[in-house]
Amino acid sequence: xxxxxxxxxxxxxxxxxxxxxxxxxxxxxxxxxxxxxxxxxxxxxxxxxxxxxxxxxxxxxxxxxxxxxxxxxxxxxxxxxxxxxxxxxxxxxxxxxxxxxxxxxxxxxxxxxxxxxxxxxxxxxxxxxxxxxxxxxxxxxxxxxxxxxxxxxxxxxxxxxxxxxxxxxxxxxxxxxxxxxxxxxxxxxxxxxxxxxxxxxxxxxxxxxxx
Numbered sequence: 001x002x003x004x005x006x007x008x009x010x011x012x013x014x015x016x017x018x019x020x021x022x023x024x025x026x027x028x029x030x031x032x033x034x035x036x037x038x039x040x041x042x043x044x045x046x047x048x049x050x051x052x053x054x055x056x057x058x059x060x061x062x063x064x065x066x067x068x069x070x071x072x073x074x075x076x077x078x079x080x081x082x083x084x085x086x087x088x089x090x091x092x093x094x095x096x097x098x099x100x101x102x103x104x105x106x107x108x109x110x111x112x113x114x115x116x117x118x119x120x121x122x123x124x125x126x127x128x129x130x131x132x133x134x135x136x137x138x139x140x141x142x143x144x145x146x147x148x149x150x151x152x153x154x155x156x157x158x159x160x161x162x163x164x165x166x167x168x169x170x171x172x173x174x175x176x177x178x179x180x181x182x183x184x185x186x187x188x189x190x191x192x193x194x195x196x197x198x199x200x201x202x203x204x205x206x207x208x209x210x211x
Contacts, residue, residue: 001037001038001039002029002038002039002041003038003039003040003041004027004040004041004042004043008027008041008042008043008045009043009044010043010044010047019076019077022113023113023114024114025043026043026046026089027041027042027043027045027046028041028042028043028045028046028049029041029042030042030045046089047089048089049089050090051088051089051090051129053088053089054087054088054089054090055090055124055126057088058121058124061121068120068121068122068123068137069120069121070118070119070120070138071087071088071118071119071120071121071133072116072117072119073085073086073087073092073116073117073118073119074087074114074115074116075111075112075114075115075116075117076091076113077113078107078108078111078112078113079108080096080105081095081096081107082094082095083096083099083107083117085117085119085133087119087121087131087133090124090129090131092130092131092133094119094133094134097136098133098134098135098136098137099111099135099136100135100136100139101136101141101142101143101176101206102171102174102175102176102177103161103171104161104162105161105163105190117135118135118138119133119134119135119138120133120134120135120137120138122134122137139175141175142173142174142175142176143175143176143203143206146176146201146203146208147201147203149173149176150172150176150198150201150208151198151201152198152199152201153197153198154197154198155195155196155197156172156195156196157193157195157196158170158172158177158178158193158196159171159192159193159194160188160192160193160194161177161190162190163188163190167179167180167181167182168180168181168182168188170194170196170210172196176208177208178196178198178208178210179207179208179209179210180196180209180210180211181211196210196211197211198210199211
């Protein structure tokens with residue numbers, strides 16, 4: 001066993017440090033206390049080493065494919081609207097809109113800390129140590145074939161995936177949701193199975209209006 005001093009953890013505050021509890025971290029052994037049988041670790045040094053190696057790999061990959069590359073990302077924090085991901089020592093935030101093509105009310109229902117996601121690296125800046133990623137762009141786009149599955153005027157069974165002030169989102173198939181107005185005499189909740197009739201399909205805007 002060993003210890004990592006606070007200044008070597010790389011945490012901005014105690015809240016961020018608490019969020020690391022129970023998670024797997026990388027660290028570099030910088031010393032050994034033989035009398036106490038302890039090692040002294042440095043997470044900051046390990047992350048700096050990983051960052052350098054990751055940026056090197058990304059630079060090489062982007063020379064061959066400027067459209068972006070697929071990498072593995074470890075989930076470090078989950079909120080309803082965004083994820084904090086770590087990719088080879090580089091930490092980045094991904095908005096809920098980049099997780100999937102369908103409507104998602106709360107990412108905590110989809111992802112857990114320490115999950116591994118395959119994401120597409122859209123861009124990066126080595127000098128600023130930033131990276132932009134998208135899980136959505138790393139998976140097939142269901143909207144490319146939406147007209148093969150749905151037609152205006154037809155009725156379909158779906159499941160309510162979200163309730164907002166301006167209407168209800170109903171999931172018709174993985175990655176595709178339609179927006180329906182609120183019912184006058186009945187309030188819907190997420191998970192309800194409903195029958196909808198499609199009024200309009202916009203493949204370009206990735207929107208389906210129904211009732």
